[in-house]
Amino acid sequence: MKTTTIKNFAGLEYLVIKNVPIRHTAAGDVLAVKRGFLEELAAKYILENKLPLRGKEVKLLRSARHLSMVEFGKQLGVTHNAVMNWEHEGSRRLLPVNELAVRLFFLSEFNLDFPKSFEDVKCYADLPKKKVILKVAA
Amino acid sequence: MAVFYKIARDLMKGNFSLILHAEERMDERSIFEGDLMNVGRTYFEKYYHEKRNSYNFVGYALDERVITVACQYYGETLIITMFEEEE
Incomplete structure (x- = not known):
């Protein structure tokens, strides 16, 4: 199956997704996986x-x-204006307390391992300096 | 009319394929699959674009931005493309 590479996925400058299956149609090449999966x-x-x-x-x-x-x-206990402000400033990092709340909320939403301690969930990291390459399993 | 309803239903259920050009547009404009599905639920304008031979829906993304999606069936597959209104 033909594959393609998507750079800057979701507008994230560091994110590259490789091995994304595509298929040919009369309209041109289309993604052969749901975008939601990516x-x-x-x-x-x-x-x-x-x-x-x-x-x-x-x-x-x-x-x-x-x-x-x-x-x-509503889920997070903030107004939609607060969410809008966060997203509008796309390149600005959230305040630590907001970042913690958002991180915990989505860890739960995506059924990922929940941190065992406060230290585990805190994030001091910077953005990746190199491209992050994700691969779709064949 | 039946075509518009069928497309809206497929759109809101996520039964569509994205043309690669549309995928690139989505990355540039921070549009996500959920936004396209929401257009199927919230569209307030729909029209047939003769030149492009597409059924176009104007509706709201999940962040309430107004976006336009252009839809065409190729066989049973609903193909989605996107374009700015002025193009």
Whole structure:
């Protein structure tokens, strides 16, 4: 099966997804996997590797769960304007307390391992300096 | 009319394939699959685009931005492309 590479996936400058299956149609080449599958792959990588959460990452995480800003804000106990502000400043990192809350919420949403201690969930990391390459399993 | 309803239903259920160009657009504009599905639920305008031979839906993304998706069936597959209104 033909595959392609997607650079800057979801507008994240460090994220590359390789081995994405495509198929040819009369309209041109189309993704042979659901885009939602790729979004979930990227979202889980961000959470599991404790990457810093900026507006762009929040948007990916929220969208991968098909949550509107209002729904997400309600779940988190903030207004949708707060969510809008985070996402609008796409390259600005969230305040630590907000980052913690968002991270915990999505760890639960994606059924990922929950941290055993406060230290485990804190994130001091910077954004990846090199490209992060994810591969779709054959 | 029946075609519009069928497309809207497929759109909101996520039964579509994305053309590669649309995927690139989505990355540039931070649009996600859920946004496209939401257009199927919230569209307030729909029209047939003769030149492109596509059924176009204008509706809301999950962040309430207005986006347009262009849809065409090729056989049973609904193919989604995206374009700016002025293009």
